[in-house]
Amino acid sequence: MTWIEFFVDKGGLIFALLGAALAVGLAGIGSAKGIGIVGEAASGLMTEEPEKFGSTFILVALPGTQGLYGFVIALLLFTRIGIFGGDAPTFELGLKYLMACLPVALAGWQSAIAQGKVAAAGVQILAKRPNDVMKGVIYAVMVETYAVLGFVASLFMVLFIK
Secondary structure, three states: OOHHHHHHHHHHHHHHHHHHHHHHHHHHHHHHHHHHHHHHHHHHHHHHOHHHHHHHHHHHHHHHHHHHHHHHHHHHHHHHOOOOOOOOOOHHHHHHHHHHHHHHHHHHHHHHHHHHHHHHHHHHHHHHOHHHHHHHHHHHHHHHHHHHHHHHHHHHHHHHOO
16 A cells, blocks of 8 residues: 555544644643743742632633633544544544644644733733732633633534535
8 A cells, every 4th residue: 555545544533533633732731831921920929918819719710721621622523533443534534623623723722822911911900919810810711712612613613614
């Protein structure tokens, strides 16, 4: 079997798995970066005011959701492409699944980093005006909207692609 024959025969599965890898990988990288950004800010505040851990934890956890969105899309895709039994996707279907994973991958990657920056600013609000911390949380949640849109777009595509 030549590599071209192999690619035509197994390409659908390869592209579908590439989509799942991008969904988990890029969204996960964004979440790790975003959590790192806000975690650094929160750690600085903890050295001065450790009693604010609970409030900072909310802000630190927010950018982690994008990684979860990518993971859910990958799990859903696995159920559709025969990983748990069944037929592997055709070459065409594999390309469709790859494209379906891109919204959650790209939106998750970039929104988690942006959300980490906004949440780090929320830590500054907490440091100076503790009663206004929820304003910082609301700002950070606004960024989440775009991750949710990417997730929903990928979800619908994965579910309804034929």
